[in-house]
Amino acid sequence: MLAAAPIGRVEDASARLRDALAEVEIIAAEDTRRLRRLAADLGVTLGARVVSYYDQNERGRAAELVGELLAGRDVLVVTDAGLPGVSDPGYRLVTAAVAEGVPVTVLPGPSAVTTALVISGLPSDRFCFEGFPPRRPGERSRALHRLAGEPRTMVFFEAPHRLAVTLAAMAEAFGADRPAAVCRELTKTYEEVRRGPLGELARWAEEGVRGEITVVVGGAPEETEAVTDPAELAAAVTALESGGTPRKAAIAEVARRNGLPKRVVYDAVVAGRG
16 A cells, blocks of 8 residues: 655544554555654554665565565555655555556545645646756756746656755746746645746745745746737736736736737736726
């Protein structure tokens, strides 16, 4: 079983997760200390054999755990937060279990990916998850430029100490006016969602940001015939605003789409609402 763990508040843990922690024979945990703390917070006494299961030992441990499954023992996989297999260990074990014909089940629950997506205010009907961008500047730039034409909303994870340089790289690859949201400490006491164009967010992040970070970036706009009619420009801005994009970012995006100065779009908005 793969079990989703709370990404912030322990109250988000499901009853099924609590039962599984108490009943399974083996628990594979990304961090065994965090697992024991989670169990204590949930009032669960662990009777299972607990083994570590993290990035560096995932390949070898997966083979070992499949052996336990083939022997008829139940195995529960829990990562530090969120759902195993989503930028966390779990994929290799699932692949190996499926290859051996071993049933795999999931205890659904919290996920930073979907939580950030729906709170971002950006389109959520179609999206893609891109995980952590490459750390090296050249690799990061190439990876982001390959995504510049992606029409779907994109979700990324990033470490707080790399956030500013990553947002700057995104602004360079996608355009400084591309709408985005930085979601910090989701579901926790100091949850914060900062929305705006990438260029503005990159400057904000230079001051330093702490906590668990998820970045949501709007997809590339569709190539359409340029609009110059003031009423249509104002309507386009209104449509973006209704989806959660701040007015300043919406004006910049409509101007970029139509190859117009931002002042022209701003004037159209003022005229339409005057």
